[in-house]
Amino acid sequence: MRLGESAKMQASINVTPLVDVVLVLLIIFMVMAPQMRKGPEVRLPKTEKPSQQGDERGRILVSIDEGGRLWVNDKQVAAEQFGDALRAAVAAESDPKVVIRGDAKLNFRQVRLAMQAVEQAGFRGVGLIAKGRNAGTRGE
């Protein structure tokens, strides 16, 4: 009788450690997700159907915040040093592509000037980042 009972107990897999590990992993990802973003907080323009621009890794992120300040990736730069900062960022990437994250409250002028500066730094074409209506991947 005793032998039979102990054999029954061993037959079920103990999933509690698995659940523990998975929950911890989940918490780690939840905590890390907001911190892995590059650049300042920008309220992106909301539009209907923006096309996919891919992963933000491997892109040079030019951000223009609410006050019109320019950022290249994580660093705020003065307008005069923008070209230099952009070229420095290019050196770190193998296949550089520039995307502009402009705040929805900006005037078009500020974005236009940033686009011109990107062009003058020797890039052809930029991506203007927006937020789709039903996409919550990167916003606020």
Next chain:
Amino acid sequence: MEFNRGDSGSNLQSEINITPLVDVVLVLLIIFMVIVPLLMQGYDVDIPKSTNAAPAQSQESRLILIISATTCGIVKPSAGEGLPTDCRVILGDQKIAATELPARVGDILGSRPPEKRVLFLAADDRLNYEGVLRILDLAKSGVEDLKVEFITAN
């Protein structure tokens, strides 16, 4: 035997079935792992190389969309979705309502081969950036593979 059966029956009921919990948590984990790479959405735009250089397309076949601050009052940041209903833009040489934009762009550029579907966009400096992108979104929804060139010169 009877004792045994009762024993095993109560054994089964006393264990909490955590398999659905594991399923849900694993799915959540996968969702977060997918979100972390931070996919972006937006619009690819170009800047015309130089207005003086020989244009790739003849002057008359260029389609130019002009958004002026006087005909489309999107100067202030908008609160909600969409565009003001009285927003009018100039496409080619015609002044049209912004809501007609997808249909008109589709009419004009839809018959061209995809590599020649180019829209030149000139927007007033005073306009709100979000409003300009919403008009760009409308124009892009009219035809597939539309290339947008922003006229950025002063």
